[in-house]
Amino acid sequence: MKKTLNALAVAAAVASTPALAADTQFAVLVLAMPTKYHYEYIPVARESFEKLAKLHTFDLTWTAQPGAFEGDLSKYAAVVLLNSSGEEFNEAQRAGFERYMKAGGNAVVVHRAIISKPGLWPWYEKLVGRCFVIHPMLQTAVVTKVDASHPATFGLPDKWIWSDEWYEFSNPHGVKINPVLAVDERTYDPKKIWPGQVATGMGADHPVSWWHAVEKGRVFVTALGHNGEMYRDGRYLDHLWGGVWWAAKGLGVSPKP
Template sequence: MKALAVAGLLCAGSLAQAAQFNVLVFSKTAGWHHESIHAGVTAIRELGRLHDFDVFWTEDPHRVFNDKELAKYQAVVFLSTTGDVLNDVQQGAFERYIRAGGGYVGIHSAADTEYDWPWYTRLVGHMFHVHPAVQTAVLQVRDATFPGMERFAPRSYATEEWYEFGPARSSTLRYLLTVDESTYKPETQWPGKAGRGMGSFHPVSWYQHFDGGRSFYTALGHLPATYGDAVFRHHLFGGIYWAATGRGIL
C-alpha cells in the first residue's frame, strides 16, 4: 500500500509539472543583429512561466530543424531572425512541421529573413522593404477578437522602427494592427532603395491559417524596452497561444 501511495504521488507530481505546450524560440541572424533579441528571449521565458508553457531557445538550426526535434514543439518563434538562416534540408523539415499542423510566430525582422525561400515569404505574409528612423506614432486596432488584442486601446501611441513592407505574399492574411502614417514621417532614403510609406493601410500585425498550420506575425519589437511593455507582452502571448493551440478566436 505504501508503495502504491508513493507511486500515486509521483504520478500526480508528473501530471502537475506538465506544461500546456512547448515553444521553440529561434533567433539566428545572418544580417543585422537586433539588440532586443535577449530582451525578447527573457520576455518569452517569463510569459512561459506566467502562462504555463515551456520555452527552449537556440540560435543553432542544426540542433532543432529536423523532423524529430521539431515534433516536440507546438509553435516555433522566429525572434528577429535576419537573412538566410536555414539550409535546404532544414527548410524542408520546417515545411513538413507546418503542414503537420505546427505554429509559426514571426517577430519584427522575421520578415527580413529568407527572401529566396518562396514558401517562407508566403508563411510570413509580407516581406520587409525599408524603415525610417525610430519614431512615435499611433497604432490602430483592426481586429480586437484575436487572442492578446483585448488590452490595446482602439488608438494608442507606440514607439517603433515602423517597417514598410512589400505587397502581400498570401491571400489569406487577417490583419490585427495598422499604423497611422499621418502621425509620423515614413519617408526615408537608403542606398539603392527609398521608403515613402504604405499609404492609408499600413499593416503592423496579422495572422493566417497556412499550408495546414498557423502563422502569426508582429512587426513590433525593435527596441529592447518594448519587451517590458505589458500590452505588447500580452499581444505576443496571444500570438504564441493561438499559433501553438489554434484556440482563442472569438
C-alpha cells in the same frame, strides 16, 4: 561527505527538470539568432519569455541554432522566429520547417524574421504573408486595432502610441492575410529615411500585425519589436503572448480558408 554529495546530486536533478514534473499546457520553440542587426535584445527577450513560460505554464525551448529545425519539431505547439529570418536556414533546415508546417505545425514571426532576400525561399515569403520593402527611421506613431477579437490585441488600447521601425510591405504572391494591428501613417513621416534611400509609405492600409492559415497550421506575424527595451514593456508582451497563445492553441480566432 558522501551523503552531502548525494544530496546535492538529487537537488540538482530536481532543479534541472521542473518542466517534466509540471502539468504544462504545450511546448514552444524560440529561435533567437544573434545577427548583425539584432543581438542586444536577446538576453532581455529570453528573460521575458522564461517569465511568460512560468506564468502561463508552458514548456519553453530557447535556441540560437537553426539546426533545431533539422530535428523533430512535432512536440512543439508553435515555433517562434524571434528576429531570426528563414533566410539564415540551410536546405535541410528549410525542409524541416516545411515538413513541420505541412504536418499541422504553427509559427510566430517577429519583426526582422519577416525579412528574407526576395526569391530566396518563396515558401517562406508566402508563410510570412508579406515581403519587406523598406522602413523609414524609427519614429513614434499611433497603432490601431483592426481586429479587436484577436488575443494579440486584448492587452492593448484601441489606439496605442508606440515607437518602432514601420516596415513597408509588398504582396508579390497575392497572399490573403487577416490584419490585427495597423499603423496610422498620418502620425509619423513615412518618408523620413537615410540619404540615398526612398520610402513612400503604404497609405491607409498599413498592417503591422496579422494572421493567416498556412499549410495545415496557423501563422501569427508582428512587425513590432525592434529593440530590447520593448521586451520589458507589458503592452508589447501582452501583444506577443496573445499571438503565441493563439498560434499554439488556435483559440480566440479560427483560421479562415
